[in-house]
Amino acid sequence: MTQHIRIASRASAMATAQVNWLMGQITRTNPAAVPEFVPVTTAGDRWTGPLAEVGGKGAFTSAVAQAVLDGRADIALHCAKDMPGDEPEPDGTLCLYPRRDDVHDVLVHRAGRKLDDLPAGTRIGTSAPRRIAQLSASHPHLTIVPVRGNADTRLGLVHAGDVDALILALAGLRRLGREAEATEIIDTDRMMPALGAGQLALQIRTDDQDLLDLLAPLTDAAATRAALAERTLLRALAGHCHAPIAGHATPTTDAAGDLHLAARVYSPDGSVMLAAGRTGPDPQTVGEAVAQDLIAQGANDVLASSRRS
Numbered sequence: 001m002t003q004h005i006r007i008a009s010r011a012s013a014m015a016t017a018q019v020n021w022l023m024g025q026i027t028r029t030n031p032a033a034v035p036e037f038v039p040v041t042t043a044g045d046r047w048t049g050p051l052a053e054v055g056g057k058g059a060f061t062s063a064v065a066q067a068v069l070d071g072r073a074d075i076a077l078h079c080a081k082d083m084p085g086d087e088p089e090p091d092g093t094l095c096l097y098p099r100r101d102d103v104h105d106v107l108v109h110r111a112g113r114k115l116d117d118l119p120a121g122t123r124i125g126t127s128a129p130r131r132i133a134q135l136s137a138s139h140p141h142l143t144i145v146p147v148r149g150n151a152d153t154r155l156g157l158v159h160a161g162d163v164d165a166l167i168l169a170l171a172g173l174r175r176l177g178r179e180a181e182a183t184e185i186i187d188t189d190r191m192m193p194a195l196g197a198g199q200l201a202l203q204i205r206t207d208d209q210d211l212l213d214l215l216a217p218l219t220d221a222a223a224t225r226a227a228l229a230e231r232t233l234l235r236a237l238a239g240h241c242h243a244p245i246a247g248h249a250t251p252t253t254d255a256a257g258d259l260h261l262a263a264r265v266y267s268p269d270g271s272v273m274l275a276a277g278r279t280g281p282d283p284q285t286v287g288e289a290v291a292q293d294l295i296a297q298g299a300n301d302v303l304a305s306s307r308r309s
């Protein structure tokens with residue numbers, strides 16, 4: 001029996017590549033399934049001004065999730081990084097997490113240079129507060145230029161000479177088939193990734209047991225544990241991908257199967273950095289403990305200062 005599976009997603013080049021990947025995975029693990037793409041235009045896609053003015057952080061994901069809640073689609077495909085932690089999760093849905101992609105940010109420089117070799121005044125395009133804070137602290141001589149738009153739009157700015165370089169996610173470049181344009185993979189110690197970086201999330205209706213069974217082979221236990229820890233932290237800090245929060249959960253190499261979550265909260269210019277890290281068996285407990293450590297250090301005030309700026 002054929003089973004139609006409607007996948008809601010934005011229709012940017014990166015999002016379309018993600019949908020194509022998911023369709024391939026679904027038909028590979030279930031040849032009777034017929035996946036179908038339900039493109040969703042979000043407020044974030046239509047608006048080119050400051051994101052805060054279209055509902056900010058959730059502008060991309062909530063419209064896509066709505067398609068599943070309304071029954072227009074079966075799966076809402078998101079980048080976990082874009083799912084805000086300061087809005088309630090809609091009742092009646094859950095997220096499945098496939099294997100995680102690379103979490104690194106990369107430099108894309110017009111002439112192939114590396115971050116440490118860039119002369120003063122080099123114009124680097126990025127609008128992510130997390131990247132701005134880390135870069136301002138580590139490389140204060142560079143000029144940060146706000147850029148918005150899809151990854152392919154941003155890459156166009158480097159080629160047109162509007163900026164000299166960009167900081168982008170390696171996972172996104174890979175999905176666009178443009179990984180070769182990265183000129184340096186930046187170590188996670190120097191540019192800690194966003195919570196949820198490189199992670200896709202498949203949001204489905206909780207009562208859709210057939211789909212849950214069908215997608216089970218695509219879910220990844222380690223990715224799920226990391227995503228749970230990182231999302232617990234993001235929720236506890238009421239954060240989102242436009243907040244200067246970085247963090248990364250990784251499995252420990254010991255036999256216990258524990259997970260380690262490292263996280264940092266920055267002031268907008270990176271002059272204040274709070275750091276915390278915990279290891280343990282339960283992702284939610286670890287995420288909550290790291291949040292409490294950061295809050296005890298003043299994370300809420302540091303984040304409030306970035307909301308005002």
Ligand SMILES: NCc1[nH]cc(CCC(=O)O)c1CC(=O)O
Nearest residue numbers: 079081168169171172197198199
């Ligand atoms: N903020 C947009 C966004 N959301 C997810 C990715 C990249 C892929 C990922 O990390 O999942 C990107 C592009 C970027 O930050 O360069």
